[in-house]
Amino acid sequence: MQKKTYDWQQLEHSALTPIYVNSNEELQKRCQHWLTLPMIAIDTEFQRVDTFYPIAGLIQIGDDQQCYLIDPLKITDYQPLAELFQANSVLKIIHAGSEDLELFKQLIGVLPKPLYDTQIAAAFLGWGFTMGLQRLLEHTLQITIGKAETTSNWLQRPLTTKQELYAALDVAYLAEVCQQQIKQMQDRNCYPWFLEDSVRNLTVLESVDDDLESDNYYLRFSQLWSVADYKLVALKELSRWRENECRIRNMPRNWLLKNQTIISIINNWPGNTAELGKVEDMRSKNIREDGAAILAILDAAKERLSESGEVQKINKPIDPVWNKRFKKIRQIAVAAAQEQGIAVEILVRKKDLEALVRTRQLYGEYRIPDGLKGWREQLIGDQVLDLMRQFEK
Structure with missing residues (x-):
């Protein structure tokens, strides 16, 4: 890896006055510089209260000199960031990045790679599994950062000074932590294992197909592994319908149908609107707006089974x-x-x-x-x- 100094104390100080990136032109300019670096730290702030997809509030970047706050409410062209994320010459460092990666894939269309997750590295060093950033920084740099802004409103503008500092600090220390971890993993001969997992995890995420995920969501209902095949067909179709509708309406799954409600529908097999109304947690609004679609799925299940001939079974629970x-x-x-x-x-x-x-x-x-x-x-x-x-x- 190219030698370059990442002074965490300088970056910590820069977090007091982070640089905003709030135009397409500014993003293009910054990305050109970041492409010349061996590594950058990345993070996001988002909200996901009443939507299926996360809504980006900030994208943070930490380079060798400064902390940056990219404003998704102002940026309309993410192509420069997509090119940066796909540049193999630039290591992207993140902490506990699963939700951030989901946002990147939905917002930018690509995942950052090569990717280094400091939380996973901490597990390879025996520091703890799913180690939070606060504990990680206490362990490596003996510093304490606050959590007070974690659940604040990241879509409000302007952001408060406390919010800006909190967001910037999330990327101020990661390069130093990464370099310490790599050295220790190399000393312990487990760095190749970490790299193997990093590549495999990213490959799995990149291969996720939303349509296939919708088709196979029913396989998660392990409680219904033993139902008749026609009910399994209905479960598959009902789960797929909910996934697709939640994406179209951009609403959380539970707002449309809770998992337990789907289980009750399959077990009780309502034949009309009145019977559907007796299903657990079935809201009158659901019946009014979606009752016909739900009942149609049940009505068509046996015919679908005869057409397809078979349906993939849900795994039987492992014997106790x-x-x-x-x-x-x-x-x-x-x-x-x-x-x-x-x-x-x-x-x-x-x-x-x-x-x-x-x-x-x-x-x-x-x-x-x-x-x-x-x-x-x-x-x-x-x-x-x-x-x-x-x-x-």
Whole structure:
């Protein structure tokens, strides 16, 4: 990585007077400079109270000299930022960036890469899993920043001085933290693991297809794994209808239909408006505006099933016998994590263990699932598979 000084104390001071970027021309100019740097820190402030999509209030950038506040209420052309985000020569540093990435994808159309998440790096260093920024800065730089503005109104203009400072400080320290973390991960030989996960996580996010997500949302209703096929078809169609409508109307899912309401509809199978009105948490407004569409989905379910022939089943919940077995597998993971000095949660997740159990039904034998491949398989793969085979004796 190109050598360049990122003085966190200078950046901290600059946060007192952050530079606003509030025109397309200014954004173009700044992005040209940022393209020459080895790394930048990024963050966002947004609101998501009564909408499906987050509404951007600010995009913060920290470079080698200054903290910047990009105003999404003034910017109309994000192409320069998209080019910056796609530049492989510039590392983008973020902290706990999942929601920020969702906003970037929706607002700008691309995800920043290469991407470095300081929260994930903290887990690889054994500092803690899902470590907040406040704790991270206390740990690395022995400084304390406040949280008072976290839930303030980021769409108001002008922003308060406290809001500006809070937002700017979020990107003032990340370059220093990143450089410290990289050195420590290299010393511990776990930096290649971190890079592997970073690339894989971003690849997964980039491959997300909204239409496919809508089609498969019903698979999350694990409580309904055993319903009849025609009800499964209705669940799939009803879930897809809600996803599409919420995107079109830009409203939260629960404002249209709560998950529990969908479950009640499928279980009770109302045949008319009166019966629909008896469904749990079914609002009169929903019935008035959307009742006909909901009932039409139920009415057409059996015909759809006969046309398609089959529908993908929801995974049956893992047998409770595996709860004790998972604890034994976790013991292997804990021992390996302690030896390597990483957070055990970054090594093994419950959903990966469940996927491991299901491989036997798919292949006739236990195999390492995708979520445990790579460095995880090298670290504990053989031990885990040996234990799985012992369970079957």
